Amino acid sequence: MVLAPASRLMTASRAVRSRLGLWLMLSVGLAAGYYALLMAALIVRFGTLPNYITFYNWPASVWKIFRSTPSFSDVPPIVAQEYLIEIGYMNYDFGHGISEWALNILPYKVLQVLVLTALLAANIVLLRSKRNCSTGKRLKMGAASGLGAGFVALTSATMSWVVCCATPSWIVGLSMLGLSVSASFWIEPVGPYLSAAGYLILAVTMLVIADPAPEGLPDGRTTGRDHKISSAKGVHA
Amino acid sequence: MTQKTLGFGLRLALAVALPSIPAFAKTIDIAIGHQSMCTDTYTAGIVVKELGLLEKNLPKDGDYADVDYNITWADYSSGGPITNQMLANKLNIGVMGDYPLIVNGAKFQETDSLRTLYVAGTGYNLKGSGNAVVVPVESDIYSFDQLKGKSVSTPVGSAAWGMLLKAMQDNGITEEVSLKNQSPAVGAANIAAGKIDAHSDFCPWSEIMEFRGTGRKIYDGSEAGVPYLHGVVVRQDFAEEYPEVVTAFLKAVIEAGNWIQENPSEAVDLMEKWTGVEKEVLYIYFSNGGHLTLDPTIKDGWIEALKFDHTVLVKEKAIPPLDFDEWITEDYIKAAYSDLGMDYEADKAKVVDPETANLGLPVEIWHSRDGILKYETLPEFLKAVAEFQGTGAKLNATYVYDKSTGLKLFGKTAYFVQGEDGSYETFLRKPDAESYAAEVKGHVIDLPTAVAAFIPSE
Incomplete structure (x- = not known):
């Protein structure tokens, strides 16, 4: 398989542009669905509905961090931890209330999730555009996209479960699922690599699907070489 | 000529008017993160806040003559978020327990340009009680x-x-x-x-x-035998810009501790209102003989304990390294002691071990109407409980001491050992009580059984 990334990117870009409305709807819808799913998971896991919501002045916080952090290299990781919204459950059985669990909306993470959903939406649009693509290949590409999306989704979760000293972290999701403490901490440093692997899988899958020739593009163009390969495999009628 | 006259007139007007225009006062933002559900942080948190001790101690002359202070307090249920807020410069000062303190110092030292300073303790238990x-x-x-x-x-x-x-x-x-x-x-x-x-x-x-x-x-x-301590961390840039403010904060911490020690029952009553934690629970920490020794000094032993804690965190959570020499400074707390005319070195040298310090302390009954009543011996205490129960008086709580460790305990959770000679001792753990009972040929009983022996017969 010849990758020719530039031409495949062009193909992907054309496919997305030709169905821009669908792509946008999918990108935003999937991101919203992702956060709705996280909230649902918290409600189901803890058996309580959220009883508080707090909005934060994110731009002001970022400006403050920017002004008061001498080294610019320190700014991004600190900004990445800033909240925009916090929705959670406050337990009033002890003291004046303790936030027991919360879904934290961090703009930096939202951006990551939007990149994820944009790639996923591009893959969906590309797969839809390739109507002649074999079911087997569709399944493979779908599975690869799902795997990549799963990695990123898992490591982008920003739930906090107010165990002492815990802040929103992707391993909270694993702990909620019952993964042991030691295993959660062992796996925590792997998060960024897992996330990067997820994006890479999604991007590579997109490039593979965006093969300009064999299954036919929306405008119906193919190349002779790819056509031959496809015919040899008996994929196309 | 006209221009010269106009220029002179303007300069004269400015010269006359400027002194009468009020200078724009500088505002210093002081944001403190504390934990109202963690007793050992109260002397640098809720007590300072509610008694207005920081406002009282803040400098108001010299460089600070025209300064306005904007003090904000943020309550957290753990130390982790306080560190994050300090990194974002939304908090200048944080108070937390030993493990989160270490994470705080290490996370800051992991950055290129930001640091915190560990400037004082709030309180400790020498052997680790509290956990x-x-x-x-x-x-x-x-x-x-x-x-x-x-x-x-x-x-x-x-x-x-x-x-x-x-x-x-x-x-x-x-x-x-x-x-x-x-x-x-x-x-x-x-x-x-x-x-x-x-x-x-x-x-x-x-x-x-x-x-x-x-x-x-x-x-x-x-x-476990490892000291349990809490302390105060300050962003280094804030401490360097306003050292007198940090010293003022630590003076407030010292005064908060003194206020509690002077009248613990009144203090816990107010602290219950401020925090929602039951006063009877707070009393076991803040009373004479309680779990918590209020002491802001930084002892060598504490630094060793923190270093031990850091090794645990490195092993279990892979936290970054921490340069303790760079992180810990006694300068501010020494200045606070000096300003208050107190002897820092004397307090630093003092270490309270409940096992010896609580020997011979009277046991207590918290009578809902009469307050704290003290009894020199356990039979007197048991007799009093029996009498109060006989009159239907409401007792908020009773307090005894663990013979093995000297720890203050709720009477209702203690194991009582009645010796062959009729004497009584109290224990935290059942195995300790059983072992002592075997030694003195006595038996292990609970509070109601012990009290029953003192109920007056008809």
């Missing part, structure tokens, strides 16, 4: 080694978690205990419902569970 392992009150578990094969929850990353790891190592059951991550509130609820075999937590959760009658301590942090 404890609790089981449901009906459980048949009475000692730590019985946790083999059981599930124990703890807020991972907290001092209680560190204590639990050490206790598991000390008892050789590291592999046999299933560790679960649970918040204090969830852990307490699960203990009440009997959903977990045991829960390890920090101050004052174990005592809350005991006071509410849902949990029973089987292991006290003092058995």
Whole structure:
């Protein structure tokens, strides 16, 4: 398989542009669905509905961090931890209330999730555009996209479960699922690599699907070489 | 000529007017992160806030003559978020327990340009009391080694978690205990419902569970033998820009401690209103003979304890390295002592060990109407409880001391040993009580049984 990334990117870009409305709807819808799913998971896991919501002045916080952090290299990781919204459950059985669990909306993470959903939406649009693509290949590409999306989704979760000293972290999701403490901490440093692997899988899958020739593009163009390969495999009628 | 006259007129007008225009006062923002559900932080948190001790001590002359202060307090249920807010410069000062303190210092030192300073303690327990392992009150578990094969929850990353790891190592059951991550509130609820075999937590959760009658301590942090301490961290840039403000804050911390020590029962009454934590629980920490020694000095032993805690965190959570020499400074707390005319070195040299310090302290009854009543001996105490019960008087709580460790205990959770000679002793742990009973040919009883012997007969 010849990758020719530039031409495949062009193909992907054309496919997305030709169905821009669908792509946008999918990108935003999937991101919203992702956060709705996280909230649902918290409600189901803890058996309580959220009883508080707090909005934060994110731009002001970022400006403050920017002004008061001498080294610019320190700014991004600190900004990445800033909240925009916090929705959670406050337990009033002890003291004046303790936030027991919360879904934290961090703009930096939202951006990551939007990149994820944009790639996923591009893959969906590309797969839809390739109507002649074999079911087997569709399944493979779908599975690869799902795997990549799963990695990123898992490591982008920003739930906090107010165990002492815990802040929103992707391993909270694993702990909620019952993964042991030691295993959660062992796996925590792997998060960024897992996330990067997820994006890479999604991007590579997109490039593979965006093969300009064999299954036919929306405008119906193919190349002779790819056509031959496809015919040899008996994929196309 | 006209221009010259106009220029002169303007200069004259400005010269006359400028002094009468009020200068724009500089505002210093002081943002403090504290924890109203962590007793050991109160002298640098809720007490300073509610008594206005920081406002009282802030400098108001010299460079600070025209300064306005904008003081904000933010309450958190753990130390982690305080560190994040300090990194974002939304908090200048944070107060937290030993493990979160270390994470704070290490996370800052991991950055290129930001640092915190550990400037003072708030209080300590020499051997680690404050952390404890609790089981449901009906459980048949009475000692730590019985946790083999059981599930124990703890807020991972907290001092209680560190204590639990050490206790598991000390008892050789590291592999046999299933560790679960649970918040204090969830852990307490699960203990009440009997959903977990045991829960390890920090101050004052174990005592809350005991006071509410849902949990029973089987292991006290003092058995781990590692000091349990809390302290104050300040962003270095803030401390360097406004050193007098940091000193003022530490003067407030010292005064908060003095205020509690002067009248603990009144202090816990107010602290209950401020925090929602029951005053009877707070009394076990803040009273004479309580778990907490209020002392802001930085002792060499504390630095060693913090270094030990750091090794645990490096091993279990892979936290970054921490240069303790760069992080810890006594300069500000020494200045605060000096300003208040107090002897820092004398306080630094003092170490309170409950085992010796609490020897001979009177046992207590908290009468709902008459307040704290003290009794020199356990028979006098038991007789008084019996009499009060006979009149239907409401007793908020009773307090005795563990013979083994000197720790203050709720009378209702203590194991009483009645010796052959009719004498009484009280214990925290059942195995200790049984061992002592065998030694003195006595028997182990609970408070109601002990009191029953003193109920006047007709």
